[in-house]
Amino acid sequence: MTSTTSTRDLILDAFESIVIDNGERTATLDAVAKQAGVSKGGLLYHFASxxxxxxxxxxxxxxxxxxxxxxxxxxxxxxxxxxxxxxxxxxxxxxxxxxxxxxxxxxxxxxxxxxxxxxxxxxxxxxxxxxxxxxxxxxxxxxxxxxxxxxxxxxxxxxxxxxxxxxxxxxxxxxxxxxxxx
CATH class of the missing domain: 1.10.357 (Tetracycline Repressor; domain 2)
Known part of the structure; x- marks a missing residue:
């Protein structure tokens, strides 16, 4: 059985990594979407801001x-x-x-x-x-x-x-x- 991670969790994981590694100001929506491997529209579907x-x-x-x-x-x-x-x-x-x-x-x-x-x-x-x-x-x-x-x-x-x-x-x-x- 494989474990799947939801897109929402992938986005939150990306946000965590960016903030922890580079600081809160670098965690733009574009940077989070890129890190999560989702489109900005995909990110905005889960988190509008x-x-x-x-x-x-x-x-x-x-x-x-x-x-x-x-x-x-x-x-x-x-x-x-x-x-x-x-x-x-x-x-x-x-x-x-x-x-x-x-x-x-x-x-x-x-x-x-x-x-x-x-x-x-x-x-x-x-x-x-x-x-x-x-x-x-x-x-x-x-x-x-x-x-x-x-x-x-x-x-x-x-x-x-x-x-x-x-x-x-x-x-x-x-x-x-x-x-x-x-």
Whole structure:
């Protein structure tokens, strides 16, 4: 059985690649159509403007984040453990969706992207708070996860760039125990 990618997804993939590799300003409709291997009319059939491409990326980010939350909630090794272990940049579809969303947010032209990123982060924070029972520790885990992701993206081939996740999880457990005895 072969896997087919929809024209809409090919266009979004092209938009992602251009923005990630060359910046948001180079992602013109003509450049996206060319990169996707579709006519400009074909692109316009799916996305009538650059803002609609951005909206398509927001929908993609939202869907991928929802899928990850479902995976995290069903993780046999525990949600927090899996969340921390997934905090490494590996060029997954969700990584690419976050990268493009970050670049679009940084441009200052797309406030709706910032709103979408905040919603995803807030979902993760609620999920962590529910799992850990402590909003402060949940925020710390979220920020620790951000740091792990940032370091792995910044130093993709570096050794000993990120600490052992088991040690971090042990420290989180100790912190929860210490805070519960207050």
């Amino acid at each position: 650059k803002n609609e491409l951005v909206d398509g990326e927001i929908q993609r980010l939202t869907k991928l984040a929802e899928e990850e939350v479902a995976e995290l909630m069903a993780a046999p090794d525990g949600m927090v453990s899996r969340f921390m272990r997934l905090s490494i940049a590996e060029d997954t579809p969700l990584d690419r969706a976050f990268t493009i969303a970050s670049r679009l947010a940084q441009s200052g032209r797309y406030p709706n992207v910032i709103v979408a990123l905040e919603k995803v982060e807030n979902t993760w924070l609620r999920m962590l708070t529910d799992a850990l029972g402590d909003p402060v520790v949940a925020r710390m885990v979220l920020l620790m996860s951000d740091g792990l992701y940032y370091r792995s993206a910044l130093f993709p081939s570096g050794e000993n760039v990120t600490p052992d996740t088991d040690e971090l999880l042990g420290a989180v457990d100790q912190l929860i125990a210490a805070r519960s005895h207050r």
